Amino acid sequence: MDWIPLCISGRLALITTLILMISAAPVAYFLTLSRFKGKILCEALINLPLVLPPTVLGFYLLTIMGPKGFLGRLWEWVIHAPLVFSFSGIVIASIIYSLPFAVMPMKAAFIKIDRRLIESAFVLGLSPISTFFRVVLPNSIGGIVASAILVFVHTLGEFGVILMVGGSIPGETKVASIAIYEAVEALRYRDAGVMSLTLLIICYAVLIMVNLLSEKKSRGA
Numbered sequence: 601m602d603w604i605p606l607c608i609s610g611r612l613a614l615i616t617t618l619i620l621m622i623s624a625a626p627v628a629y630f631l632t633l634s635r636f637k638g639k640i641l642c643e644a645l646i647n648l649p650l651v652l653p654p655t656v657l658g659f660y661l662l663t664i665m666g667p668k669g670f671l672g673r674l675w676e677w678v679i680h681a682p683l684v685f686s687f688s689g690i691v692i693a694s695i696i697y698s699l700p701f702a703v704m705p706m707k708a709a710f711i712k713i714d715r716r717l718i719e720s721a722f723v724l725g726l727s728p729i730s731t732f733f734r735v736v737l738p739n740s741i742g743g744i745v746a747s748a749i750l751v752f753v754h755t756l757g758e759f760g761v762i763l764m765v766g767g768s769i770p771g772e773t774k775v776a777s778i779a780i781y782e783a784v785e786a787l788r789y790r791d792a793g794v795m796s797l798t799l800l801i802i803c804y805a806v807l808i809m810v811n812l813l814s815e816k817k818s819r820g821a
Contacts, residue, residue, distance in 0.1 A: 602779070602791070604770070604771055604774075605775055605779035605795070606776045606779075606795060606798060606799075608687075608771075608773070608774065608776070609755075609776040609777070609799075612687075612690060612691060612694055612755055613751075613753075613756050614752070616691060616694040616698055616751060616752075616755045617751045617755065619691075619695055620695060620699065620702040620747075620751050621702065621744065621747070621751075623695075624702035624706060624747070625706055625732075625737070625744065626732070627646070627703055628702075628704075628707040628710055629706075629732050631643060631703070631707055632707050632711055633710075633728075646699055646700055646703055647703075647704070648700075649696065649697050649698075650700050653760070654697070654758075654759065654760025654761045655761075655764060657760075658693070658760055658762075658763070658764025659764060661693050661696065661761065661764070661765050662764050662765055665683045665689055665692065665693075665765065666683075667684075671692075684765055684766070685767045685772075686772065686773065687766075687772055687773060689766055689773075690765055690775075693761050693762065693766070694755050694758060694761070697754075697758060697761045698751045698758075701747070701750045701751050701754050702747050702748075702751050704747075705743050705744075705746045705747035705750060706740065706744060709744065710736060710743070712743075713739050717735055717739070718731055718735060718736070721734070721735045745813060746813060749810050749813075750810070752806065753806045756776070756777075756799060756802065756803065757799065758775065758777060759775075759777040759781070762777070762778065763778055768782065776795055776799055777799075779791075779795060780795050780796055780799075
């Protein structure tokens with residue numbers, strides 16, 4: 601039984617979650633407070649991976665990140681290595697694919713904050729950035745934790761986008777979901793079953809954490 605694909609999935613999920621927790625929070629904060637023309641289009645673009653088939657998203661990412669794509673050419677110019685079929689490539693693809701799973705729970709948590717708290721912070725002279733760190737984030741811990749958990753679990757199960765952008769390179773881009781698929785194709789049902797059961801237990805445990813967090817938050821409210 602090869603556990604390396606599961607380790608790669610865990611590493612990918614952890615890195616994706618960390619990056620999105622840092623980058624998605626300001627985006628959700630901006631979308632919550634701002635009113636501008638094109639906001640609906642912006643939110644639709646962020647949420648597009650929710651409804652777009654993974655292979656379609658993977659195809660466009662492959663085009664952009666490939667040797668002839670602008671991102672791929674820029675990456676090769678700076679790093680001197682191809683972006684597609686690399687771990688860095690599947691990290692970028694995973695971030696884009698999981699972006700709505702990070703933004704939506706955070707935005708929902710930010711919306712629930714009493715606007716009088718934010719307005720009072722502005723009246724007291726706090727800047728929007730200071731208000732974000734001193735008022736918004738401390739009152740949205742539950743939503744941020746839920747966002748992190750959802751992103752982590754979603755990344756563990758990614759298949760189509762990762763396969764399109766990263767392929768199946770052992771020790772590099774061959775994640776657990778791809779390993780399970782290949783094991784089934786090769787009639788290695790025991791290996792596929794063990795890895796599937798491992799992912800099932802992890803995802804189930806994480807969902808229990810989300811439910812406990814939501815229940816605790818509801819009792820606290």
